[in-house]
Amino acid sequence: MTSARRTLIDAETTPFYHIINRCVRRAYLCGNDELTGKSFEHRRGWIVDKIKALSNIFCIDICAYAVMNNHYHLVLKIDIDKSKSLTNHDIITRWNQVTKGHEVATKYLNGDTLIEGERMLLDGLLTEWNERLSSISWFMRCLNEDIARRANREDECKGAFWEGRFKSQALLDEQALLACMMYVDLNPIRAGIADTLQASDFTSIQERIVELKTTSYKSTITLSERSTEEPLKSLVQLDGSSHLATESEAQSGIPFHFSDYLELIDWTGRAIRPDKTGYIDSSQPKLLNELGISADAWITSSKSFRRQYSGASGRWEAMCEFKKQHQHGKWCKGKSYSDALHPSP
Structure with missing residues (x-):
């Protein structure tokens, strides 16, 4: 039996959540239908534009996203401080x-x-x-209803467009957040529809790389030459200025520098090979060394993070406590994977 959403999402415990939603019909959410020859690629833009628009309205920020052919992934952050200041x-x-x-x-x-x-x-x-305005459930309701209505009008049909409720995972600490963002950003690489991060269309990592290049370019032109249009809301910045492990700073940004994140995701993407599990041909990135995570454990997590856990990811003790408090002691999944991402000092 499914659990009430209020038992799965608790901003006081953690503001970070991994969201997955899947299309119910054979007709694609996005991509190309080989049977009819019809393209649905433009719907990817619908989703990205809508999550950005809703992020401007709701007190919910976007950490990562990936829009695939029949589903999409989001990593969302509830901005409690912003909600209290309204x-x-x-x-x-x-x-x-x-x-x-x-x-x-x-x-x-x-x-x-x-x-x-x-x-x-x-x-x-x-x-x-x-x-x-700080509810992920309402954020997702507004997103999914809009996309479903537009898709049904375009397909000239009625009925359910999404496969039941969206799925959510609470990300309880730094390792869980980092592993989940990496898992989301590398979706096109794992699926074989892109061979570089720059070619991973409609993903947050592509947007971050483009933004980095655009910022570098804008620094070389005068203010009068810049566009006067109001930019879309940026993704949550990876500035390394906070640490989720300390309760007093739990509502801050993403606690990693973008340069370190980019090094790690590039290394991880190159290490994910179909012919060898966890193949490593270079020194381990800085972030893995700092967190004490082994290369094999990291590659495994990057390939199958979604399936390793159920409603929460983090240290095993924190996962069990989350289940106890919010899901009445339901069985907790993923101890071995959690221990691998959280090695004992």
């Missing part, structure tokens, strides 16, 4: 971009006087909307 005006204007809002909220925005009953109703709405 004013009443912010909450209403953001929520109005998702739904039609409420007439009482509109009166408040217009500066009209509210009677006592309307003020009480508004307080309840503000509390509810603020919670939803």
